[in-house]
Amino acid sequence: QVQLVESGGGLVQAGGSLRLSCAASGPTFSRYAMGWFRQAPGKEPDFVSAIRWSDGSTYYADSVKGRFTISKYNGKKTVYLQMNSLKLEDTAVYSCAAGAPGSAVIGRPSSYNYWGRGTQVTVSS
Numbered sequence: 501q502v503q504l505v506e507s508g509g510g511l512v513q514a515g516g517s518l519r520l521s522c523a524a525s526g527p528t529f530s531r532y533a534m535g536w537f538r539q540a541p542g543k544e545p546d547f548v549s550a551i552r553w554s555d556g557s558t559y560y561a562d563s564v565k566g567r568f569t570i571s572k573y574n575g576k577k578t579v580y581l582q583m584n585s586l587k588l589e590d591t592a593v594y595s596c597a598a599g600a601p602g603s604a605v606i607g608r609p610s611s612y613n614y615w616g617r618g619t620q621v622t623v624s625s
Contacts, residue, residue: 502526502614509619520581522596529553534579538592547607586623593618
C-alpha cells in the first residue's frame with residue numbers, strides 16, 4: 501500500500517514562494533509517476549506537474565511553466581514542488597498522487613491510484 505503525505509503549504513503574499521513536499525512510503529516506485537494536482541473550492545482538480553521516478557521526466561501545466569519546478573529525492577522517496585512568483589489564482593488545496601500513467605494521460609486525475617490528503621496554499625494580495 502502506498503501512502504503519501506504532503507507538507508509545506510501555507511499563506512504567502514503574491515510574488516512569494518513556497519516549497520511543497522510529498523513523502524511517499526510503500527513498495528518500490530520505479531515504475532510510478534508522481535503528480536501534483538490542485539483544487540480550488542467548487543472546482544475540479546487541475547493538473548499542476550508530474551515527474552517519473554524512473555528517468556526524472558517532468559511535465560507541467562501551461563499555467564505554471566516557468567514558475568514551478570518539480571523534483572525528486574530518491575533516497576527519501578520525496579517529491580518537491582518549488583513554487584515561485586505565486587499568483588492569487590494559485591490558491592488551492594495541493595495534493596500529490598502516485599500512479600503509472602502514460603505520457604498522454606499524465607495530467608488526468610483518473611490516471612493516479614494513490615492520493616495524499618492535500619495541503620492548503622493561500623496566496624494573498
